[in-house]
Amino acid sequence: MPSKTYLGVAYNAEHPVYVPAEDTFLLLREANCHGKVLEIGTGSGLIAIYLAKQGLQVDAVDISKHALECASANCVANGVSIRLVQSDLFHDVRGKYDTIIFNPPYLPVNDQIEGAEAWNGGSDGFYVIRRFLEGAPDHLSESGVIFMILSDLTDINSLINEFSNFIFTRLGSEHFESETIYAYQLKLGR
Numbered sequence: 001m002p003s004k005t006y007l008g009v010a011y012n013a014e015h016p017v018y019v020p021a022e023d024t025f026l027l028l029r030e031a032n033c034h035g036k037v038l039e040i041g042t043g044s045g046l047i048a049i050y051l052a053k054q055g056l057q058v059d060a061v062d063i064s065k066h067a068l069e070c071a072s073a074n075c076v077a078n079g080v081s082i083r084l085v086q087s088d089l090f091h092d093v094r095g096k097y098d099t100i101i102f103n104p105p106y107l108p109v110n111d112q113i114e115g116a117e118a119w120n121g122g123s124d125g126f127y128v129i130r131r132f133l134e135g136a137p138d139h140l141s142e143s144g145v146i147f148m149i150l151s152d153l154t155d156i157n158s159l160i161n162e163f164s165n166f167i168f169t170r171l172g173s174e175h176f177e178s179e180t181i182y183a184y185q186l187k188l189g190r
Helices: 022-030 046-053 065-078 127-139 156-162
Strands: 004-006 009-011 036-040 057-062 083-086 097-102 140-151 166-175 180-188
Touching: 022 046, 022 140, 022 166, 022 180, 036 046, 046 057, 046 065, 057 065, 065 083, 097 127, 127 140, 127 156, 127 180, 140 156
Parallel strands: 036 057, 036 097, 057 083, 097 140
Antiparallel strands: 004 009, 140 180, 166 180
16 A cells, blocks of 8 residues: 655555656656657656656656555556556567656766665666667667666766767756766767
């Protein structure tokens, strides 16, 4: 039974799911989603639910069974239908999408504590992001776009150079005492 509600999205205290924060809302503000949408790492489902309420066809995946249970309960509570799939990034995803949205674990840390997988990006912050960008081209339509969050605590330019098959466009940002996060749009280079 959900024990906490945040903007109409329920959370289970026994099995915590990433609570929408500034990075979530930055994506919501900056992502211009269209067509068939895939959200990777849906967590509570807030972004997927918001997009479904805008009339978009949305599929959402998460590696966590508990996150998908939370997202499913939130879909019911918000009266939307979203196809939910348990998957490690694109592993169990089929088809192509016009928009892929991803709020990745982007902090450059190696914490092995329970729950850290929601924000632990490995020593350089790109462990999960690299795997995502390697798999994304197989699931992106010809004119498709990706929206994702990156942090200035990482070497964003090295990631851009490493994945030169993508065109990275910086959109909005949020600044905190020790960090700035950025919403990026990515397109496959032609």
